[in-house]
Amino acid sequence: MKARKIVDEMDSYVPGKSQDEIAQDFNLNKEDIIKLGSNENPWGPSPKAMEAIKREINSINRYPESQLGELVLQIAEYSGVDDSQVIVGGDGADEIIDVLAKTFIDAGDEFIVPLPSYMYYEYLLMQYGAKPVYARWDLEKNELNVNSIYDAITDKTKMIFLCSPNNPTGTLIDKEVLVDIASKNPEILIVIDEAYFEYSEVTNKDLINDFNNIFIIRTMSKVLGLAGMRIGYGLACPEIIEYMRRIKPVFSLTRLSFAAALNTFKDTEYIEESIKKGIESRQYLYDEISKIDGLYVFPSKSNFMLIDIRDTGFTAGQLALELMKKGVIVRDCTSFKGLDEYWIRISICTLEEDKRFIEILKEVLA
Structure with missing residues (x-):
């Protein structure tokens, strides 16, 4: 075959x-x-998460919650956004990226990744027929080469992936740069990966109120200590979130991952x-x-x-x-x-x- x-x-x-x-x-x-x-x-992990898993273990013969309403509310509170601006996925942030691709990518579309960066963007989107176009990080200055982003944009560009802090350089992208790219390219989805935002103590989540073409990826695998439970979430305008919910697998979080996530957010x-x-x-x-x-x-x-x-x-x-x-x-x-x-x-x-x-x-x- x-x-x-x-x-x-x-x-x-x-x-x-x-x-x-x-x-x-x-x-x-x-x-x-x-x-x-x-x-x-x-x-x-959080002790509260571990206790919650123990309490839930006898219920794994039952399907998990599909709408994840309580967890969505908890994430919205943690992130300082409205619950209509939150989507939750299993398999860490990787499922969120995959659902983004299934929702917005057509075969032949292009997406931009500045190199070096997290290569799983490329791995997932190419499966749907999208073509990567590479911008670059300036390693000597340890910063994003912004002009290389603009040079890479064509009429086929559908998404731009910007990891902040960037993996593997650890570099932040200035908010002014993100605003400039988003405002000049309203038809392109600007995907900001904030997997490590807690360590940087910097977030761009307020931009989703001003731009309907910004999507923020986050994960519970880093600061929140649940890498083995595979939980990620995304923040964006309600329209994007609604489209993605139509595509997202119904039971992508297990009962145990749901319980662990919910109680980790409660453990401030x-x-x-x-x-x-x-x-x-x-x-x-x-x-x-x-x-x-x-x-x-x-x-x-x-x-x-x-x-x-x-x-x-x-x-x-x-x-x-x-x-x-x-x-x-x-x-x-x-x-x-x-x-x-x-x-x-x-x-x-x-x-x-x-x-x-x-x-x-x-x-x-x-």
């Missing part, structure tokens, strides 16, 4: 390595592995503490790595940071392998379009794990 042409031509998305994979490959204890490759919350102390500890960890890692010869680390507004290692004598693949042998997982960024083979990305961990990582990194580089 021959697959569709686009599927036959596509490469698989390359995720970060898991602790189980590394433990098996290098004969290590899973509990001793330091995972800095997937931008997760290292302090675990947990959220505030996760943000605080995450920023502390980020600052510690940035300060310590900046002291190591041969490494150039980008300042970040997220829970990860990008590191140029070309002056160490290692490629990213080589350094990642040596670190994995010692029980440390980092992200080899060779698979990111727009980066060469000399970049790695690390995410926050507990301060104890951060200190162990710095010791191991110095040992490997020496």
Whole structure:
């Protein structure tokens, strides 16, 4: 059986390595592995979420709620928007991107992604016959090259994906830039990915009141500590949300993910503490790595940071392998379009794990 042409031509998305994979490959204890490759919350989920899951476990023989009304209201309150401006999806933010594509993309449409950025946009939209057009981030200035966005726009452009803070650079996009792009291109959907907005303490959610062509993606996989439960949500004008609800799978959230999400938003102390500890960890890692010869680390507004290692004598693949042998997982960024083979990305961990990582990194580089 021959697959569709686009599927036959596509490469698989390359995720970060898991602790189980590394433990098996290098004969290590899973509990001793330091995972800095997937931008997760290292302090675990909210205790209230865990208790809610335990209470709900006996009901998994029943279908989950389809309208998710209580959770939508909770997200609206958390985000400071109206409930008509919220859509919730399973599979993290990835389902939200997929529903966007199914709702608005026709075969032959183009979408713009500045490189390097999160490549799952491309992976999902190409399945529906859309063509990626690449703008760029200026790595020397560590900022979006705005002119490259305008140069990439054609009469076929349907969406522009702007990740802020950007993955993997950790860079924020100025709100004035977003306003300028949206106002000059009212027929193009400007998709702002705010997966890491809590760590940056900056949001553009107020723009959905002024522009009907701005869509904001968010996830519960980062600060909110539910990467394993796969919950994402989007914010936009009611018209966009209504169109997407017609397409979205009815039961995309399980009963357990619904209960975990609802009770995480209610645990404001947990959220505030996760943000605080995450920023502390980020600052510690940035300060310590900046002291190591041969490494150039980008300042970040997220829970990860990008590191140029070309002056160490290692490629990213080589350094990642040596670190994995010692029980440390980092992200080899060779698979990111727009980066060469000399970049790695690390995410926050507990301060104890951060200190162990710095010791191991110095040992490997020496």
